[in-house]
Amino acid sequence: MNFSSKLLENAVNEFAKLPGVGQRTALRLVLHLLNQDKTEVSQFTEALNRLKEEIRFCQSCYNISDVAVCEICASQKRDHSIICVVEDTRDVMAIENTAQYQGGYHVLGGLISPMDGIGPSDLNIEPLLERLKAGEVKEVILALSATMEGDTTIFFLYKKLKDLPVQISTIARGIAFGGELEYVDEITLGRSIATRIPYENSLLK
C-alpha cells in the first residue's frame, strides 16, 4: 500500500502485527481512531501501557490478577484439593462460565510447541509440581485443547506427575452436544466409541 504519510504507515504496520489483522483492517482501525477525540486515543494507549506495566499473575495459580493471590485461589468456598490445568486465562473464563467447576486452577501460560520454540521451561510447570508436592491436592484435571500441542503437553505433564500421589484425569473428548453423527469426523467418532462410558455415568438420565 502507498501511504501518504509515514506516521499513518507506522500506525497501520503496528496494527497489522496483531493476529488476524491485515493491512486493510489495520488501516480501517487506525482511521477510526484518528476520527476519535485525542482523549479517546490516549485512553486506548494508556490502558494497554498500564496493562503491560502493572500486570501481575496470581502467585499460586498464575492466572492474570490485580492482587498477589487471585479471587479463586483465595476463595473459601472452592475445593482446593482439585486443580484444573489450563493453557491461559481465556480457558479459566470459559470453564468459569460453565458454572460446573468449583475447584482451583493452574495456568500454564501456553502449550509445548517446538515449532514456535516453546518448551516445558517456558511454561509454569515447575510451580505446578511444587503445588502438588505440598500434598493438599488430590486430583489434577488436564483441560487442554485437543490439538497436537495440547496432546504433547498432556503427555509431558503425565510423565512428570504420574509418580505423585494425585489422581490425573483429562476432560472428556467425544461428539459435542447438538452434534449430528453423520457430520462428526472419523477420529472423534472412532475414539468416542472406544472410550464409551456406562450409561449410568453419562449424565444423560
Add this chain to the structure above:
Amino acid sequence: MNFSSKLLENAVNEFAKLPGVGQRTALRLVLHLLNQDKTEVSQFTEALNRLKEEIRFCQSCYNISDVAVCEICASQKRDHSIICVVEDTRDVMAIENTAQYQGGYHVLGGLISPMDGIGPSDLNIEPLLERLKAGEVKEVILALSATMEGDTTIFFLYKKLKDLPVQISTIARGIAFGGELEYVDEITLGRSIATRIPYENSLLK
C-alpha cells in the same frame, strides 16, 4: 465476560470499541500483546499517540500528509485542472492504485449522514469551493460511494457547484468487470441500461 483483572478488562474494553472488534477478538488481541516484549507494546502505543499528536492534513487537498502540501498537490507532473472529490484517504489510495488518474484530489473527510450527525459543515466543503473559485480548476469528478450518504453528498455538492464555471462529473456506475448479468441486482442493471453509452466511448474496443 468475567475478567480476573481490572487492568485486563479495561484493555479489552478499549479494543472492543474499535469497529468490527468484539469482546472475544479484543481479548485475543490483548493477550497477544501481553505476550510481547514491553518494547513491542510501547512501540505500538507510541505509533498511535504520535499519529494522533502529529497528524497533519495537506492544506490544499486535505489528504493525510506529513508535510504542509502533500506529494500529489506539489507534483509538477499532475494535471491540477482536474480535482477528484473523495471521502477519505483510503479512496485516494484506491484511485492511485488504478494508475488511471493523473489529476488532483480533494478529501472531504466523510460523507453527509444525518443519522450519524454529520452535516455539510463537518466536511471540507468550504475549502473545496475556495479552490474552485480560484479559477484554475476546469473539472470536478465526484468519486463517492454509491450509498445513500454518498448520493446525498453528491446532490448537495452539485447544488453548491453548479453555478461555478467548472464541469461536474460523477464516476460511472454499472455492472462491474467480470460481473455476470444474471447475478447483478435490478437497480444496477436497470440503471446501466438507462445510462448506456455509445460503443465508441466504452473503451471496450
